[in-house]
Amino acid sequence: MSIFIEAAIRAVFVFGFLLVTVILLVWVERKFVSDLQNRVGPDRAGPWGILQTLADGMKSFFKESIRPTNVEVALFVAAPIIALMTALLIFMVVPIGAPVEINGTEYALVGADLNVGLLYVLALSSMAVYAIVFAGWASGSKYPLLGSVRASAQMISYEAAMGLSLVPVVLFAGSTSITTIVEQQQGTFLGVFPAWNIVLLPSFVIFLISGFAETNRAPFDLVEAEQEIVGGYHTEYSGFQFALFFLAEYIAVFNISALTAVLFLGGWSGPVFGPAWIAWVWPIGWFLLKTWAIVLFFVWVRASLPRMRYDHLMSFGWKKLIPVSLAWIILVAIAIGIRDFGLPWS
Amino acid sequence: MTDTPDTTAPVEDPAPIGPDASVAFSVEDERRKQHEIWVSGTEERMPFASATNEGAQELLPRDQDPALALQTGTAVEDDFISFVPAIDEERQIINMGPQHPSTHGVLRLQVELEGETVRRVKPIIGYLHTGMEKTAETLTYAQGSTNVTRMDYLSPFHNELAYSLTVEQLLGIDVPARADAIRILMTELNRVSSHLLSTATMGMDIGALSMMIYGWRERELCLDFFEKTTGLRMNHNYIRPGGVAAELPDGWEDDIVSIIEGVNAGVDEYEELLNENPIFLDRTIGVGVLTPEEVKQYGITGPVARASGIDWDLRKAMPYSGIEKYEFDVPTGLHGDVNDRYHLRIKEIRESLKIVHQVLESIPAGDYRNPDPKVTPPPRKRIDESMEALIHHFKLFTSGIEVPPGTAYQSVEGPRGEIGCYLVSKGGTKPWRMHWRAPSFAVVQSLPAMMSDSLIADLISALASTDPVLGDVDR
Numbered sequence: 001m002s003i004f005i006e007a008a009i010r011a012v013f014v015f016g017f018l019l020v021t022v023i024l025l026v027w028v029e030r031k032f033v034s035d036l037q038n039r040v041g042p043d044r045a046g047p048w049g050i051l052q053t054l055a056d057g058m059k060s061f062f063k064e065s066i067r068p069t070n071v072e073v074a075l076f077v078a079a080p081i082i083a084l085m086t087a088l089l090i091f092m093v094v095p096i097g098a099p100v101e102i103n104g105t106e107y108a109l110v111g112a113d114l115n116v117g118l119l120y121v122l123a124l125s126s127m128a129v130y131a132i133v134f135a136g137w138a139s140g141s142k143y144p145l146l147g148s149v150r151a152s153a154q155m156i157s158y159e160a161a162m163g164l165s166l167v168p169v170v171l172f173a174g175s176t177s178i179t180t181i182v183e184q185q186q187g188t189f190l191g192v193f194p195a196w197n198i199v200l201l202p203s204f205v206i207f208l209i210s211g212f213a214e215t216n217r218a219p220f221d222l223v224e225a226e227q228e229i230v231g232g233y234h235t236e237y238s239g240f241q242f243a244l245f246f247l248a249e250y251i252a253v254f255n256i257s258a259l260t261a262v263l264f265l266g267g268w269s270g271p272v273f274g275p276a277w278i279a280w281v282w283p284i285g286w287f288l289l290k291t292w293a294i295v296l297f298f299v300w301v302r303a304s305l306p307r308m309r310y311d312h313l314m315s316f317g318w319k320k321l322i323p324v325s326l327a328w329i330i331l332v333a334i335a336i337g338i339r340d341f342g343l344p345w346s
Numbered sequence: 347m348t349d350t351p352d353t354t355a356p357v358e359d360p361a362p363i364g365p366d367a368s369v370a371f372s373v374e375d376e377r378r379k380q381h382e383i384w385v386s387g388t389e390e391r392m393p394f395a396s397a398t399n400e401g402a403q404e405l406l407p408r409d410q411d412p413a414l415a416l417q418t419g420t421a422v423e424d425d426f427i428s429f430v431p432a433i434d435e436e437r438q439i440i441n442m443g444p445q446h447p448s449t450h451g452v453l454r455l456q457v458e459l460e461g462e463t464v465r466r467v468k469p470i471i472g473y474l475h476t477g478m479e480k481t482a483e484t485l486t487y488a489q490g491s492t493n494v495t496r497m498d499y500l501s502p503f504h505n506e507l508a509y510s511l512t513v514e515q516l517l518g519i520d521v522p523a524r525a526d527a528i529r530i531l532m533t534e535l536n537r538v539s540s541h542l543l544s545t546a547t548m549g550m551d552i553g554a555l556s557m558m559i560y561g562w563r564e565r566e567l568c569l570d571f572f573e574k575t576t577g578l579r580m581n582h583n584y585i586r587p588g589g590v591a592a593e594l595p596d597g598w599e600d601d602i603v604s605i606i607e608g609v610n611a612g613v614d615e616y617e618e619l620l621n622e623n624p625i626f627l628d629r630t631i632g633v634g635v636l637t638p639e640e641v642k643q644y645g646i647t648g649p650v651a652r653a654s655g656i657d658w659d660l661r662k663a664m665p666y667s668g669i670e671k672y673e674f675d676v677p678t679g680l681h682g683d684v685n686d687r688y689h690l691r692i693k694e695i696r697e698s699l700k701i702v703h704q705v706l707e708s709i710p711a712g713d714y715r716n717p718d719p720k721v722t723p724p725p726r727k728r729i730d731e732s733m734e735a736l737i738h739h740f741k742l743f744t745s746g747i748e749v750p751p752g753t754a755y756q757s758v759e760g761p762r763g764e765i766g767c768y769l770v771s772k773g774g775t776k777p778w779r780m781h782w783r784a785p786s787f788a789v790v791q792s793l794p795a796m797m798s799d800s801l802i803a804d805l806i807s808a809l810a811s812t813d814p815v816l817g818d819v820d821r
Contacts, residue, residue, distance in 0.1 A: 037559040142440050146462070146802070218553060219625055227448040227551045228802050306625045307553025309803045310462050 007112070014091055014111045022250045026053040028292075029250075029299045036303040057243060065239035068140065075138035080237065080244035083131035086124045087251035093117040094258045095179050097268050097284035109284070110179060117178035118170060121259065122163050125214055128252065129155045132216075132223060135245070136233040147232030150310060151223040154213055157317040158220075162210035164325035165203045168332040169263050172197060182267035196266040202328045204264045206321050208294075211256035213317070215249065218302040222310055253298055254291070261290035437465065444473045448551045448806050451816030453790065457805065464805050467797045469790050474820035482780040486746030487513050490777070492583045494767070497782060498818035499580055500543060503529075503536040504760040506585035511666060511756040512767040513587040516749050519721060524712040525589040526668045531602075531705045532575070532584065533667075533758070534698040538609060539568035540761035541649075541691040541698075544813040545616060548688060551810035552629045552803075557619060564612035567605045574601065587747060588722045589715025602706050606699050613695055620688070630685035634796045634808025637682060644792040648763025648785050650812055653690045654682030660759035672704045684811040691813075721747055746775030762786050762813055786818040 027042065027050055034041025042049030067076065092111030099108045114120050129152060136148020173181040181197075189195040198204055213220040224232030231237075234245045261267060267290075268283030308316070440457045443449040452473035458466040482493050494509045495502040507529055514521065521529075546561020569579045574595050576582035584591045595601075620626045636646070641654045651658060659676040661669045677693040679686030715722050723742050724735035751773045757766035763785025770779040789812045796812070797805045 033555075037556045038563055039559060142438060146440075146459075149461070218555075221553070222803075227553065228806050230447060303556045304619070305554065306549070306620075306623065306629055307803070308625055309629055310801060312625075312628050 010111050011092070015088060017096075018088060018091055018251050018254065019247075021254055022247055023053045023057075024050075025250050025254055025295060026056075028295070029302075032296060032299045033303050036300070060243040061240050063239035065237075065241050068236050070140035071236070072138035072140065075134040076236075077241075079131050079135035079138060080241045080248070082134065083128060083248035084244045084251070086128040086131065087248040087255060090121055090124045090255045091251070091258065093120055093178050094255070094262055095182055095267060096258075096287050098280065100280045108179060113177060113179045115175070115177045118166055118176040118181075121178075122159070122166070125162075126156075126159055128214075128248075129159075131245075131248070132233045135237070139233070139236040141236050143229045143231065143235045144233050146229045147223050147235070150229075151216070151233060153310075154216075154220065154222060154313060154317075157314060158210040158213035158321075161206055161317055161321040161325055162214060164322060164329065165206035165210060166263070167325075167329045168200045168203045169197055171329075171332055171336055172200065178262055182262055182269070185266040186269045194266055194269060196269070197264045200264070200328075200332065202324060204260075206325055206328075207264065208260060209321065210317075211260065212298070212301070213313070215252040215256055215298075217253060217298055219305040219308050220313060221307060222313060227307075253295065257291045257294035257298065258287075260294050261287060265290045265294075442805075448810065450547065450809065450814055453809075453814065453816055453819075455793070455805075455809075457802075459802070462801050464797055464800050464802060467794045467805070469793045471787075471790060471816070471819050474816045476821070478821045479780050479782055482777055484776065486775045487587055487749055487777070488742065488746050490780075491586050492581075494782070495581045495583055496817065497821050498760065498762065498765065498784070498786065498815045500540045500815050501536055501760045501762065501765070502580055502582050503533045503585060504758050504765050506583065507533055507667065508756060508758045508760075508765045508767040510585050510587045511758065512754045512769045513747075513749065515754040515756055516752055516769060516771050517587070517721065517747070518750075519588065519716055519718055521589045521667075521716050522713045523668070523710045525714050525716075527705050527709045528590050528594060528714060529585055529667045530669055530672070531594075531702060531709075532572075532590075534701045534705070535568050535571065535605070537698045537761045538605075538695050538702075539565045539572075540813075541695050542568070542609070542612075544761070544810075545688065545691055548684075548807070548810040548813075549616075549620065552626065552807050554620065554626070557616065560612065560616060560619070564609045567608045571598075571601050571605060574598075586715075588718065589713075593714050599706060602702060606703055609695065609699060613692055617692065627685065629803065629807055630688060630811075631683060632681070633684045633800065633804045634811055635681065635683045636792060636796055640792065640795050641682070644795070645788045646763065646785075646792055647788070648760065649687055649690050649694065650789055650792075651763065652676065653679035653686040655680055660757055660764055664757070666756070666758055669701070671708075672701045674698075674701050684807050687811040748775055749773070749777075757783060760785055762789070762815065762818070782821055784818045784821060786812075786814040786816070790814050790819050 030052070031041045031048070033039075042052035045051040045055045067073070093114050095108060095110035095113070097109040099106045101107075132151040132155070133148045136144040136146075136151065139145070169181060170176055173184045175181065175184075185194075185196050187195050189199075212218075216223045222228075222232075224234065229235075234242055237245060266286075268287045270282065270286030272279050272282040274282075437458055437460050440459055441454060442457055443454040444452040449455065454470040454473065456466075456468040456470060457464055478493055478497055482490055485493055490513070491506045491509050494505040497505050542561045542565040546558045546565070549555075549557025549561065572582060573579050575598070576584040576591065636644075636650065636654050638654050638656050641651045641656055647658065647660075655678050657676060657678050660666070661674075662676055674697045677690055677697065679690050719735070719738045720742075723739050724732070728735040729739050749771045751771050753768070753770045755766060755768045757764045759765075764783060765785060766783030768779075768781040768783070769777045772778040793809065793812070796808045800808070
């Protein structure tokens with residue numbers, strides 16, 4: 001009985017955490033881009049415009065959801081729900097802090113500590129493609145169709161690169177459980193450097209690039225390239241259904257940032273100060289700090305780079321990222337083999 | 347009984363409805379012959395109507411497309427046709443525009459797509475047509491510059507200048523040296539602001555969002571000065587037949603200096619942001635290429651022509667308003683692609699700023715408009731003192747400037763190419779006919795040559811690089 005209650009509490013917490021985060025995230029992005037672009041940004045709703053996202057969300061909630069006549073109704077309705085579901089579920093396996101002890105029991109600060117955590121993440125991000133493909137195809141319109149064709153090609157190619165970039169991490173940690181991977185990164189290396197997986201630099205870079213592509217963010221936002229195909233897959237969506245896609249996109253950005261922090265930047269690892277009753281806050285703080293730093297990096301890139309062209313995008317993924325990942329996997333495997341078993345001739 | 351209609355008689359086929367080019371052509375011809383003047387020197391009428399006839403406003407199957415048939419066999423090498431064998435089921439036709447985020451107004455492009463590849467493009471114009479050339483016939487010469495300034499709304503000063511120079515040519519008058527200098531100052535600043543906007547929107551169209559805001563930031567410096575001088579940010583009606591409307595504002599020298607510094611610094615920033623950016627280079631190099639032959643055959647002028655390597659600038663070739671006194675270079679490109687057009691505009695901004703700087707240093711003192719009382723209204727003070735002045739003032743504002751009969755054509759180098767004004771006067775205070783040579787019009791017609799067999803993304807960047815203003819195309 002108590003295991004169900006615990007799971008429910010965890011699920012509700014993750015859901016609430018993500019929603020609050022997204023509201024902040026949209027505001028932070030708009031403010032940060034405004035700063036980069038010499039503008040003021042939202043400043044009307046609430047102090048510094050912090051309630052702007054809430055206001056926009058309320059507005060879209062009360063708007064009519066227009067459904068064009070020639071849509072495939074079931075898929076058209078299902079697509080935004082799938083998009084949001086997958087985005088929300090990915091975060092379930094991301095640990096946001098070190099385990100805390102309450103009344104003598106140790107609780108992991110994670111939605112669910114799956115021993116196949118990374119595979120779960122990859123599986124769900126593959127599911128996210130379906131949302132976009134369904135949305136584009138079910139809209140019964142040309143621009144969304146173009147968008148979804150682009151999406152299926154782009155996300156499937158970069159899915160491969162992303163999966164390959166995670167193999168060295170798994171080799172290093174010897175586990176696909178994300179909590180184990182974080183724990184393996186605790187402590188220091190040579191006494192000074194934190195023992196983060198960022199030493200797997202090619203993996204880190206490839207993961208980040210594929211992350212941009214997976215979340216359809218600039219410079220890989222061809223799926224919804226406004227100047228080319230109007231709105232891409234969500235051209236025909238309006239009102240709350242559009243808001244669901246919007247929400248899903250920003251949750252996905254946060255997910256990728258959190259995963260990068262957890263897999264490559266040591267997650268919650270960092271110095272801890274103060275008495276025991278405050279010490280448990282520090283790991284959460286470190287995790288959030290790293291995640292938000294990457295979120296800001298996402299925004300910074302969006303403000304600076306032009307959009308890639310479709311054929312360049314595909315050739316970049318297949319001809320550069322994937323071969324480099326494969327070569328890197330072999331290198332890492334050899335290195336680990338030498339570490340564990342010594343040189344072949346010794 | 348005999349009144350009963352014979353229901354067995356075969357019903358006559360109604361006359362076929364639909365475009366029949368030959369019939370429409372001959373009817374049109376008859377109607378035109380009734381006019382006293384058609385176009386001077388073309389009694390043997392050139393096939394103007396057919397040359398600009400677009401045919402049906404839809405993409406017809408290849409073998410039925412009259413516009414296509416018309417183009418086949420003309421001198422223009424026809425990129426309109428794709429010789430790649432096609433499976434029709436794999437193609438779809440998409441309408442880009444008239445409402446589309448990056449059609450720069452209300453241009454409509456019918457695009458035949460095969461997957462992501464654009465096979466055919468057909469630009470459809472006219473959504474912004476308001477008959478401004480016809481309107482000009484009902485406006486006096488003094489009111490005319492208010493009309494033309496709204497055509498290419500990004501280069502209002504050039505429009506006013508072309509119109510004023512033509513009217514002055516009909517009148518046979520000159521303007522004082524200071525007026526010429528002010529005209530050059532304003533038009534060159536206008537070129538800067540227009541090119542800044544073009545660079546900004548091109549950046550946005552290829553996805554570099556910040557570029558748009560940066561371009562507008564520097565453009566704002568120019569517009570602030572325009573507003574200070576003329577009272578308006580656009581559509582100024584500042585350059586008028588006989589001179590300019592007002593003296594430059596106090597302290598304009600400082601404003602110009604700060605504009606030159608601000609814009610130069612801004613342009614450095616754009617070059618830092620874009621010039622070496624690999625994604626930008628991928629998106630622009632070899633995209634939207636126009637060969638020099640195509641440029642000539644489509645009649646394209648301005649930056650798009652110069653980017654293809656054609657060294658043709660009216661400021662050098664047919665100088666106006668004393669622009670030959672200033673030192674500046676005319677940059678040209680080598681490849682005629684999007685990247686060349688971007689670089690060319692950046693260079694032209696710098697060259698224009700050079701001219702502005704020279705005007706600042708060499709501007710002569712004197713009157714800013716022609717003192718001829720038949721053209722320029724008298725100063726307010728004189729009206730109280732002189733009966734003559736009162737009469738002139740009254741006549742100028744009730745009937746307008748009297749212009750002798752004749753025809754005149756005068757063109758200036760606008761930011762988008764040759765802006766030409768052709769006026770026919772039969773005497774009186776209103777033009778009998780005005781025709782406007784719009785640079786964007788020629789560029790838009792070349793889009794099929796530029797875009798066929800490219801990708802959708804290239805279509806957008808090619809369109810952005812030609813910088814069309816639909817107000818100018820449709821008029």
